[in-house]
Amino acid sequence: MKKIQLYQIDAFTDKVFGGNPAAVCVLDAWLPNETMQQIAAENNLAETAFVVPKGEEYELTWFTPTVEVDLCGHATLAAAHALFTYYGHSSEEIRFHSRKSGLLTVTRNNDALTLDFPVDVLEPAETPEALVTALCKAPQETYKGKTDYLLVYTSQADVEGFDPDIALINTVPARGIIVTAPGNEVDFVSRFFCPQVGIPEDPVTGSAHTSLTPYWSERIGKKVMTARQLSKRQGALQCEIAGDRVKITGKAVTYLKGEIEV
Template sequence: MKLDIFQVDAFAERVFHGNPAAVVPLYEWLSDDLMQNIARENNLSETAFFVRKGEYFELRWFTPEFEIDLCGHATMASAHVLCAHMGYEDPAVVFVTKSGRLFVDRDEDGMYSMDIPAWPVKEIQVTERVTKALGARPEALYANRRDMMALYASEQDVRGLKPDAQLVSQLDGVCLICTAPGEDHDFVSRVFSPGASIFEDPVTGSAHCGLVPFWAERLGRDSLYAHQASERGGDIRCENAGDRIKIAGRAVTYMTGSITL
């Protein structure tokens, strides 16, 4: 059996930037074990699989270690594969996922815009475990349904963090998000998720489910321009819309190929 596979850099203007995701279009679902093994072999932060079901697509995401319930950059990458490589011409792609229906629009200029859930955060106590794991005490600590978020005073504080991977992996949540006001952007962030085998995620769409409503309230406006300050880096245009958010960026294809099983 051969399967098509694409590797796409999402939230990127050119290759070697943004966040790489593998995308595997399917005619029917493979076993969970086989999809997990493919994701482990790819060894990227996420591998996306989708199956067409009439007018929409069922979409699932796997890290090298486990399936997750939401991944922004691999959703954008999947829409890019459909539009750029599979002749999909409708103005919007509808994905059905474990986080509900997700909508991705592509404009004439090649910008992808995703409509995904908002996950508001609640403040929790700053602990010594978090401080030691990050190597610098945050001003405040927050949590939502899946992740923790540490707030720092400046962009340079976030860029200068040198977390301890072992200590971070012992914390609760899927991701530990670190954020601060930006110098050239409304806010910046870095995202660590060692439990998923990728210590620092380059650009994390799902992290903005909490970041966007937080910064929209803090800054008093709903349109925001964000930057994830990883080594690869990536810019994200954000819109707060109550219980939903929109995040937008570009995507470029790095590689196409086939999997032989």
């Protein structure tokens, strides 16, 4: 029986019960994929991050309750929060080597954490009919990135009002569906539906902002923007385009510290 420290962190929020909860397990060495998948399923959160120290740096991967994913922003933010808070990471930057997305860094500035992620490349795309039916509204524009569709709407009210047919969205071949519009009090708002990875609607999605940031930067002519994800839990982000990288800043708070036995 192996004992593993587990932390549940609410990311992209400054208070518990907000933002997006992620579990973080800091390991001595990698567990079998099957075991990590079982832990993530047992945690039953959008993502569980697994971290393995390698000298002054760390290896990292993420699992939803059903699959390992290529990139996850909020669980990376949560992992950095755990390492800064409970493992005495000495510098203001953490370097993660992710199994599927290469080098990712997180920088601390007081109580704010900034993710440095690769930018997504968007291409104009036809809107799948299933999405128009599922959302009951056609978008103004549609794009396809590496893993997700990005659907652009007219107003924040559009994004707030969606009650989509999740089973129909699940038929579309994509990791997830981002819906977005100009914000009333921030530069842009979004929601993210991703049933194909076991999450009907993700509360706050850092990786989706690697698609959202280049789109809105070009559209409104700003490099640094404020954003809000309009899930029930809500999430606040600052996004900056920096060449072929996106810097995504938010806060994180600890909800739970514990120990699991596997």
